[in-house]
Amino acid sequence: MTPQKEEAPQEESTTFVRPPKKKDWRMICIRIGVIAAATVLVCLFVLRPMVINGESMMPTYSSRGFTFAFLPYFKLYSPQRQQIVILKHAGFNTFLLKRVLAFPGETVEMRDGVLYVNGKALDEPYVKNGCNWNMTSREVPKGKIFVLGDNRSMPMHNHMGGMIEQSRLAGVPIW
Numbered sequence: 001m002t003p004q005k006e007e008a009p010q011e012e013s014t015t016f017v018r019p020p021k022k023k024d025w026r027m028i029c030i031r032i033g034v035i036a037a038a039t040v041l042v043c044l045f046v047l048r049p050m051v052i053n054g055e056s057m058m059p060t061y062s063s064r065g066f067t068f069a070f071l072p073y074f075k076l077y078s079p080q081r082q083q084i085v086i087l088k089h090a091g092f093n094t095f096l097l098k099r100v101l102a103f104p105g106e107t108v109e110m111r112d113g114v115l116y117v118n119g120k121a122l123d124e125p126y127v128k129n130g131c132n133w134n135m136t137s138r139e140v141p142k143g144k145i146f147v148l149g150d151n152r153s154m155p156m157h158n159h160m161g162g163m164i165e166q167s168r169l170a171g172v173p174i175w
Contacts, residue, residue, distance in 0.1 A: 006094065011035060012108050015110075030136070033143075036115070037052060040080045040100055044159060045071060045072070046070070046071055046072060047068045047069070047070060047071070047174070048068065048069045048071055048171075049063065049066070049067075049068055050066070050067055050069050050086070050095065050173075051065070051066055052064065052065040052066070052067060052097060053152050054097075055154070056096075056097070056098070056149030056150070056151050056154070056159055056160070056161075057097050057098070057099075057149050057150050057151060058129075058150065058151040059082070059128050059150070059151075060150045061097060061127055061173070062083075067169040067173040067174060067175055068172070068173070068174040068175075069086045069170065069172070069173060070171050070173075070174055071170060071171040072167045072171070073171045073172045074170075075173065079100045079103075079145060079166075079169060080100065080165070081100060081101065081102075081103070081117075082099060082100065082101065082122075082124075082126075083099065083100050083172065084097065084098070084099050084100075084172065084173055085097075085098060085169055085170075085171070085172055086138070086169075086170045086171045086172060086173060087147070087164060087168045087169060087170060088168045088169075089160070089168075090154060091095060095170055095172065096117075096160055097146035097149075098149055098160075098161055098164075099126070099147060099148060099149065099150060100145055100146075100147055100149060101112060101115060101117065101122065101146050101148055102117050102140050102145065102146035103140060103145055103146075104140050104141060104142045104143065104144060104145070105118070105139065105140065105142070106118050106139070106140050106146075107137050107138065107140075107142060108135070108137070108138060108146050109135060109136065109137035109138070109140050110133045110134055110135035112132055112134065113130050113131040113132050113133050113152060115148070116137075116143060126150050127150055127152055128150070129152060129153030130152065130153070131152035131153060131156070133156045135156070138163075140163060141163065143165060143166055143167075144163045144165055145166055145169075146162065146163055146164075147160055147161050147162070147164055148161040148162070
């Protein structure tokens with residue numbers, strides 16, 4: 001038989017937690033203030049949270065959906081055809097979600113729901129609900145772009161789109 005080693009009795013360790021000192025509370029408040037200020041600045045100037053209200057971009061974006069707008073995008077890049085963009089509409093908190101379809105100097109026309117850019121039909125696989133919209137041929141003026149929503153099943157006069165100032169480009173949705 002092997003003799004068993006007896007384990008030495010372990011002493012209980014006691015850990016004391018001290019309440020924060022007055023100086024610690026000040027540092028905690030300063031840290032919280034800095035984090036809050038940084039969050040506000042990021043939400044105002046970089047990633048603004050947005051609730052989508054409206055059906056003009058369905059089914060790509062549903063009404064009452066949520067996204068973040070990347071605001072400095074157009075300071076870094078130019079808009080691209082068929083890119084979804086966020087436009088300033090009115091005031092500080094009203095924006096539109098649309099798709100860029102034509103640029104300055106290009107002609108746009110809509111015949112029986114088909115969009116023509118420079119006389120060629122634009123392939124728009126994201127348009128799920130067709131329409132019978134008609135729009136005479138027109139040139140996109142300098143400083144403007146042509147935008148429309150994806151949901152073309154609603155009457156054309158209900159859509160807020162068409163020629164808009166490029167200066168109204170506010171950013172792009174993150175998802």
